[in-house]
Amino acid sequence: MGEAKRKREAVLNGPCPCASARAARDCCFVGQNWHRPATALGLAELPPASVIDRCYMKELNSCVGPISGEHLISVSVIEILQGDGGFSISGVPWLEAGEEKIMAPKSLRANCLCTKHNSALSPIDDAARYFFLSLKTYLESDTAAPRHALVSGHDLERWLLKTAKALAVSGNLARGREKLSGTFAQDDALIGMLDDPAAWPASAGVYCLMNTGDLMVNHARFQLVPWMNEQDEIVALQVSILGFIFVLLLEPLDIVTYPMLADAKYRPARITIAHPKSNSWLTLSWQDGQVHEALNVQFVQNVPQENSAA
Ligand SMILES: [Zn+2]
Ligand SMILES: [Zn+2]
Numbered sequence: 001m002g003e004a005k006r007k008r009e010a011v012l013n014g015p016c017p018c019a020s021a022r023a024a025r026d027c028c029f030v031g032q033n034w035h036r037p038a039t040a041l042g043l044a045e046l047p048p049a050s051v052i053d054r055c056y057m058k059e060l061n062s063c064v065g066p067i068s069g070e071h072l073i074s075v076s077v078i079e080i081l082q083g084d085g086g087f088s089i090s091g092v093p094w095l096e097a098g099e100e101k102i103m104a105p106k107s108l109r110a111n112c113l114c115t116k117h118n119s120a121l122s123p124i125d126d127a128a129r130y131f132f133l134s135l136k137t138y139l140e141s142d143t144a145a146p147r148h149a150l151v152s153g154h155d156l157e158r159w160l161l162k163t164a165k166a167l168a169v170s171g172n173l174a175r176g177r178e179k180l181s182g183t184f185a186q187d188d189a190l191i192g193m194l195d196d197p198a199a200w201p202a203s204a205g206v207y208c209l210m211n212t213g214d215l216m217v218n219h220a221r222f223q224l225v226p227w228m229n230e231q232d233e234i235v236a237l238q239v240s241i242l243g244f245i246f247v248l249l250l251e252p253l254d255i256v257t258y259p260m261l262a263d264a265k266y267r268p269a270r271i272t273i274a275h276p277k278s279n280s281w282l283t284l285s286w287q288d289g290q291v292h293e294a295l296n297v298q299f300v301q302n303v304p305q306e307n308s309a310a
Contacts, residue, residue, distance in 0.1 A: 017150040017283070019130055028150055028285075036285045038154035039123045043195040046120065055114040056169055057191055064116035072108040072166050074159070076129040080136055081242070110170040121162055121194070127155035134282055135242055135271070142275035153267055153284035154197035157206050160248045162194060164224065164237045173226050173234070180226060185233040186250045193250075197287060203253040205288075207264035208295055209245040270294040 016027035046062035134149035168182035227236040269292035
């Protein structure tokens with residue numbers, strides 16, 4: 001057996017980079033490519049139960065109480081982002097524009113989902129946790145061996161949407177100190193978009209504002225800035241996380257309205273993080289029938305934890 005073939009066999013027989021604990025050849029290596037299918041949440045198929053007024057999925061008629069008091073931002077994700085330091089947040093009504101606060105994120109609770117619907121969304125929390133854990137690990141350390149993680153991009157998009165919805169419904173989105181109504185232009189379609197990636201309009205989804213070759217600055221900050229239309233409805237969310245800047249666009253792309261997205265990378269297929277000793281890959285799989293480009297970033301630099309904003 002040739003060296004290349006031997007390496008390929010080792011990868012296919014090794015653990016799948018989606019972290020399923022199955023061998024890659026029996027899991028997400030399909031044909032010649034890596035593909036992790038979007039997680040089926042089955043929101044529309046939940047058995048009929050009750051309607052709980054404060055749950056934003058009450059129209060499904062499958063609420064099971066009580067209201068869950070869920071965290072605004074998944075605790076598993078916050079724990080990764082804060083590491084040994086603080087977790088800072090900005091873009092909330094009790095902070096001035098541009099101000100950041102390091103805080104105890106477990107105190108940020110929403111009351112906008114019933115227990116049933118909160119737990120129905122938990123698989124996308126797991127996907128987001130794995131993505132951010134891999135991203136942070138790859139940014140912060142260099143190893144001799146290449147590393148690879150595989151996540152469904154649709155799971156990540158839906159996690160961002162779910163997080164934004166919780167922030168909006170609980171009155172935690174602001175422009176400056178002005179609290180926003182929290183209405184999404186896509187509110188009628190939102191549950192469908194959480195349930196099924198195929199329900200997203202064409203060219204809606206995540207845009208990465210970083211460019212290939214950009215210098216990455218790793219920053220334990222989660223910043224979420226809503227973009228509004230003229231009716232003061234939320235149409236997109238700009239998210240800064242670990243030094244990356246993403247925009248989650250919830251409607252079709254109109255370059256005249258969003259010129260800053262003209263050069264952004266739509267649904268990157270892979271984020272490659274280049275270190276002096278090795279490259280690490282985060283593969284994002286998409287099932288929208290389009291071909292997506294990769295994004296390469298280099299020369300990671302860690303930002304020391306600041307305590308000034310505490
Ligand atoms: Zn897999
Ligand atoms: Zn519910």
